[in-house]
Amino acid sequence: MNAPPLVLDGVAVARGGVPVLEGVTVRADPGTALILRGPNGAGKTTLLRTIAGLQAPIAGEIAPGPDQVAYGAHADGMKGGLTVAENLAFWAGIHGTGGIGEALDAFGLARLSERAAQHLSAGQARRLGLARLLLTGRPVWLLDEPTVSLDAEGVGLFGQVVRAHLGRGGIAAIATHVDLGIAGVPLDLAGFRARSVPAEGALAWDV
Numbered sequence: 001m002n003a004p005p006l007v008l009d010g011v012a013v014a015r016g017g018v019p020v021l022e023g024v025t026v027r028a029d030p031g032t033a034l035i036l037r038g039p040n041g042a043g044k045t046t047l048l049r050t051i052a053g054l055q056a057p058i059a060g061e062i063a064p065g066p067d068q069v070a071y072g073a074h075a076d077g078m079k080g081g082l083t084v085a086e087n088l089a090f091w092a093g094i095h096g097t098g099g100i101g102e103a104l105d106a107f108g109l110a111r112l113s114e115r116a117a118q119h120l121s122a123g124q125a126r127r128l129g130l131a132r133l134l135l136t137g138r139p140v141w142l143l144d145e146p147t148v149s150l151d152a153e154g155v156g157l158f159g160q161v162v163r164a165h166l167g168r169g170g171i172a173a174i175a176t177h178v179d180l181g182i183a184g185v186p187l188d189l190a191g192f193r194a195r196s197v198p199a200e201g202a203l204a205w206d207v
């Protein structure tokens with residue numbers, strides 16, 4: 001995988017018109033995981049959405065562009081009436097990537113391959129959302145609390161998949177409140193809090 005580094009240079013982001021973060025400058029080289037830390041409301045999701053191109057930064061530069069990025073972990077976009085295999089085949093077609101066998105196996109989904117996505121449990125649906133990452137062929141994975149709803153086996157499988165992605169020279173930016181056992185570069189967003197946000201306590205970040 002020929003990934004460019006993920007570079008944020010002086011990035012500022014807002015949510016609902018309110019500045020949340022400013023001056024975020026960080027670089028993640030191929031093979032590196034960036035671990036986003038910060039209390040509830042710190043701006044982890046907002047920053048990931050901005051890197052994904054779902055919203056524009058209010059200042060600063062981000063590279064690479066959204067076409068190199070997969071914003072994953074959620075089952076958004078899953079077609080409930082299609083089976084697990086059909087959903088994965090659909091995404092493989094969209095991204096022009098190969099067979100779905102590896103993605104099914106990586107997340108223990110093979111025995112569920114013929115089940116309609118709408119009948120999956122929360123954890124199974126999360127596994128399907130994560131499996132989609134493998135079909136994007138994109139070097140930069142953005143993961144927002146990726147292990148919510150996963151059981152211990154699912155967390156272990158997820159760790160393996162991310163480590164393999166990094167081993168191929170991929171990059172991951174992960175927002176998480178739990179230790180995923182993935183070595184990475186910590187990025188504590190507390191240090192980039194926008195000055196216009198009130199200072200009292202974590203919950204005061206919800207302005």
Ligand SMILES: Nc1ncnc2c1ncn2[C@@H]1O[C@H](COP(=O)(O)OP(=O)(O)OP(=O)(O)O)[C@@H](O)[C@H]1O
Pocket residue numbers: 015016017020038039040041042043044045046047175205206207
């Ligand atoms: N749609 C919205 N409109 C206005 N403000 C929002 C919106 N979504 C989030 N916010 C606010 O933006 C700030 C950053 O939220 P964000 O979801 O990025 O934080 P987070 O670090 O991901 O939090 P958590 O750990 O709770 O997931 C919070 O103050 C939040 O209340």
